[in-house]
Amino acid sequence: MTHTYSIGALAEATDAKVETVRYYERIGLLPEPERTSGNYRAYTGDHLARLSFIRRARDLGFTLGQVRALLGLADNKNNDCCAVDAMARDHLTDIDRKIADLKALRRELNDLLGQCKQGTIADCRIIGALSPR
Amino acid sequence: MTHTYSIGALAEATDAKVETVRYYERIGLLPEPERTSGNYRAYTGDHLARLSFIRRARDLGFTLGQVRALLGLADNKNNDCCAVDAMARDHLTDIDRKIADLKALRRELNDLLGQCKQGTIADCRIIGALSPR
DNA sequence: GCTTGACCCTGTAGTGACTACAGGGTGCAG
DNA sequence: CTGCACCCTGTAGTCACTACAGGGTCAAGC
Numbered sequence: 001m002t003h004t005y006s007i008g009a010l011a012e013a014t015d016a017k018v019e020t021v022r023y024y025e026r027i028g029l030l031p032e033p034e035r036t037s038g039n040y041r042a043y044t045g046d047h048l049a050r051l052s053f054i055r056r057a058r059d060l061g062f063t064l065g066q067v068r069a070l071l072g073l074a075d076n077k078n079n080d081c082c083a084v085d086a087m088a089r090d091h092l093t094d095i096d097r098k099i100a101d102l103k104a105l106r107r108e109l110n111d112l113l114g115q116c117k118q119g120t121i122a123d124c125r126i127i128g129a130l131s132p133r
Numbered sequence: 134m135t136h137t138y139s140i141g142a143l144a145e146a147t148d149a150k151v152e153t154v155r156y157y158e159r160i161g162l163l164p165e166p167e168r169t170s171g172n173y174r175a176y177t178g179d180h181l182a183r184l185s186f187i188r189r190a191r192d193l194g195f196t197l198g199q200v201r202a203l204l205g206l207a208d209n210k211n212n213d214c215c216a217v218d219a220m221a222r223d224h225l226t227d228i229d230r231k232i233a234d235l236k237a238l239r240r241e242l243n244d245l246l247g248q249c250k251q252g253t254i255a256d257c258r259i260i261g262a263l264s265p266r
Numbered sequence: 267g268c269t270t271g272a273c274c275c276t277g278t279a280g281t282g283a284c285t286a287c288a289g290g291g292t293g294c295a296g
Numbered sequence: 297c298t299g300c301a302c303c304c305t306g307t308a309g310t311c312a313c314t315a316c317a318g319g320g321t322c323a324a325g326c
Binding site: 048049052053056057060061070073074076077078079080081082084085088089091092095096098099102103105106108109110112113116117118119120121122123124126127129130131132 | 181182185186189190193194203206207209210211212213214215217218221222224225228229231232235236238239241242243245246249250251252253254255256257259260262263264265
Binding site: 036 | 272273274275276
């Protein structure tokens with residue numbers, strides 16, 4: 001007798017929402033499970049493994065499209081590792097760019113706050129910076 | 134005779150899309166302009182100033198809700214500056230948190246890539262890290 | 267067996283900030 | 297006049313969820 005999971009149990013085991021699990025099934029990322037006599041979804045350990053993979057990859061910031069690709073690669077053990085490598089490297093490049101953008105943004109806001117003298121809007125350096133010159 | 138702008142001209146002047154300009158009008162962020170006899174929107178310099186403000190604030194990462202609040206503050210020159218200040222500070226806190234999150238993510242991906250030895254999926258450290266233990 | 271509350275189901279729509287498309291009208295240079 | 301760029305409205309799509317409506321199922325407790 002193989003152990004099955006309800007959708008709530010599967011969601012809890014993977015720190016996902018029930019609705020998210022149903023969403024992943026709808027978009028084809030997670031295979032449809034068998035159903036109980038009451039029409040409840042009955043997930044297996046394989047579903048648990050797959051969903052864990054998905055959530056972990058999402059936690060690492062991969063898009064669902066990328067997750068789909070990673071799953072495809074993982075499903076065939078003979079695939080070359082370099083495609084995974086390349087995806088991770090591309091993703092790292094994205095992350096580096098986002099960090100740089102955020103740092104530039106932080107610098108600019110800090111500058112504006114540094115000029116802020118506490119008064120009325122008429123004197124406000126931040127509002128002034130947003131307004132056309 | 135006051136100068137007016139077509140939607141295309143306004144969009145170009147503010148580095149926005151035409152569709153975005155219409156979107157802002159629909160959500161009430163940008164006031165509806167007069168129309169030409171051909172039913173084309175005829176924007177004024179005031180619209181240009183307001184849209185410039187909006188785009189600039191978006192560039193700084195403020196949400197549209199925050200932009201709406203900033204516009205409200207800017208519209209009354211007698212408002213106290215501290216509300217603007219507080220919004221900018223909150224935003225800075227958000228940015229700091231995002232940077233920290235991205236850095237943690239980068240560290241983790243770097244670790245995984247560092248362990249990557251180039252082989253098949255069966256040996257892949259990244260796939261291994263994503264798969265349940 | 268009945269009740270009740272937690273959980274499940276499907277279908278649909280909403281979030282935020284855009285973006286794209288369909289189908290049709292306007293303006294103007296050539 | 298023609299052709300092309302631009303305009304219009306209305307609707308739907310993107311991404312990754314998230315929420316809600318209305319109804320069914322399950323199981324513990326009485």
